[in-house]
Amino acid sequence: MHSITSVVSQLRILIRSVWYAIRFFGRPIKVHPTSKVSWRSIFKTNCGGGKIVIGSDCEIHDYAMIMTYGGNITIGDHCSVNPFTIIYGHGNTQIGRGVRIAAHTVIIPSNHIPGDEITPSYKRGFTALGVRIEDYVWIGSGCRILDGVIIGRHAIVGAGSVVVHSVSDNVTVAGVPARPIKLPLS
Helix, strand or coil: HHHHHHHHHHHHHHHHHHHHHHHCCCCEEEEECEECCCCCEEEEECCCCCEEEECCCCEEEECCCCCCCCCEEEEEEEEEECCCCCECCCCHHHEECCCCCCCEEECCCEEECCCCCCCCCCHHCECCCCCCECCEEEEECCCCEEECCCECCCCCCCCCEEECCCCCCCCCEECCCCECCCCCCC
């Protein structure tokens, strides 16, 4: 029985490998064949260049959007990107191992430079410092993670939070803007 399970598992990996080669043919997108990428997810690299790399045993769910906009997006092993999440790459987005990203989250490694009376913001350009999310982070539903932010290992970002400043290791943040919160001892 064990050998049949192993053969089926290897066959699934082979089929995924062929499917990803066909789906992403000619584009700078590399997905490990043990990862599960919904055919309803959207990957775009033709919007300014950049590349996408997804590690092993990841899950990219329906309607997740991963778009480079000139930067690179790297997602480590054992991560999940849930439905309707948007990950942009402008200034590069790096996501570590074992990261869980809940539905409706937006990661934006770019920001507009504020305008003034002489030059409106759309003519001022933008920053693209990038976003880095370290290993084993949990990001709640509906979060916004903005340019220049680093989220430390084992951090938790509460649902609906807007992260505008970096988050230290092992810290839970929540709110708009996201701030450290104390959790009840368990």
